[in-house]
Amino acid sequence: MSTTDSIQAAAAEHHIEGHVHRDDIRSKMGMWLFLFSELLLFGGLFFMYSVYRYMHQADFSIASKEMNTFLGTLNTVILLTSSLTMALAINAMQRGKKGLSIFLQIFTILCGAAFMVNKVIEWSHEFAEGNYPGSAILAAKPSGQILYFGLYYSMVGLHGLHVLVGMTVIIFMLVFTIRGKITPDNYVKLEAAGLYWHLVDIIWIFLFPLFYLIT
Amino acid sequence: MENTEIKEQAEHTHSYGVYVLVWLALITLTGLTAVIAGINFGRLSVVVAIVIAVVKSYLVLTEFMHLKTESRTFKAFIFVALFFILVSLTLLFSDYSFMVGK
Numbered sequence: 001m002s003t004t005d006s007i008q009a010a011a012a013e014h015h016i017e018g019h020v021h022r023d024d025i026r027s028k029m030g031m032w033l034f035l036f037s038e039l040l041l042f043g044g045l046f047f048m049y050s051v052y053r054y055m056h057q058a059d060f061s062i063a064s065k066e067m068n069t070f071l072g073t074l075n076t077v078i079l080l081t082s083s084l085t086m087a088l089a090i091n092a093m094q095r096g097k098k099g100l101s102i103f104l105q106i107f108t109i110l111c112g113a114a115f116m117v118n119k120v121i122e123w124s125h126e127f128a129e130g131n132y133p134g135s136a137i138l139a140a141k142p143s144g145q146i147l148y149f150g151l152y153y154s155m156v157g158l159h160g161l162h163v164l165v166g167m168t169v170i171i172f173m174l175v176f177t178i179r180g181k182i183t184p185d186n187y188v189k190l191e192a193a194g195l196y197w198h199l200v201d202i203i204w205i206f207l208f209p210l211f212y213l214i215t
Numbered sequence: 216m217e218n219t220e221i222k223e224q225a226e227h228t229h230s231y232g233v234y235v236l237v238w239l240a241l242i243t244l245t246g247l248t249a250v251i252a253g254i255n256f257g258r259l260s261v262v263v264a265i266v267i268a269v270v271k272s273y274l275v276l277t278e279f280m281h282l283k284t285e286s287r288t289f290k291a292f293i294f295v296a297l298f299f300i301l302v303s304l305t306l307l308f309s310d311y312s313f314m315v316g317k
Contacts (some may be wrong), residue, residue: 005236026284028289029288029292032289032292043300043303047303050304052313073245073249076245080238080241080242080245081238081239083241083279084235084237084238084279087278087279088234091231091234170263194279195298196281198276198280199280201275201279202275202276203260206265206268208248208268208270209252209264209268210264212252213252213264215252215254
């Protein structure tokens with residue numbers, strides 16, 4: 001009687017103190033499912049791009065000459081580097097190095113900000129040239145070039161929005177880390193944020209050659 | 216039970232060096248795409264650009280997103296998703312060439 005009681009009491013105590021209701025595998029699975037919906041969103045846009053590019057090959061090539069290849073390449077390097085620091089931030093957290101993880105998360109956010117600053121420079125240059133939706137200069141160009149700029153602004157713009165969202169998510173993760181909500185035993189939130197950030201990186205890996213490097 | 220969990224965690228943890236190597240490979244491939252775009256391969260240019268982008272994505276997926284060490288269920292997930300994207304792309308272009316043929 002007394003032994004079963006004490007076992008039950010110990011089990012109850014263990015349940016309250018030791019056992020955490022959490023399923024990291026399923027959390028990650030949920031994140032992947034969300035990423036697939038993102039893949040569908042961008043996939044549709046890439047399909048549209050491929051058909052229009054096939055129809056207007058010469059116009060796409062001429063219009064892409066307006067792009068700043070240097071800034072495009074620089075932004076690719078920035079985003080790839082931010083992916084590295086994000087992966088390292090998770091790795092540092094796994095090893096229990098909180099300070100290093102915080103530094104790497106801040107670095108990742110700053111890379112995202114640098115990417116957006118470059119985008120602003122690029123877009124203001126395009127706007128100054130009159131290559132913006134609804135401008136008379138652009139409307140006078142052949143339809144293939146109008147389509148190129150339409151796709152450029154919608155696809156690169158939607159991607160930029162994703163970079164902003166990713167930055168916001170990582171800022172939240174940074175706060176969680178500082179407040180001790182993300183720990184070496186419980187870092188699935190940080191991992192999910194990382195997955196999102198890497199997907200944004202992968203989308204840019206395709207956008208870069210398709211808009212900047214058309215020969 | 217706890218031992219297997221610890222073991223699993225250890226398997227998930229790459230060394231920092233592996234990540235840096237993957238990053239170096241990604242930067243090199245970026246440089247390669249930019250250089251190749253300067254040379255005119257005609258129709259092959261876009262194929263080369265896409266192939267390099269696919270290789271880069273593969274590296275990000277397997278190493279940075281840890282698919283390499285993830286369970287089979289996750290791998291099957293990705294495979295199915297990518298397979299259906301390929302199917303829709305094939306259908307799209309067969310439809311398009313049919314319309315152009317008309």
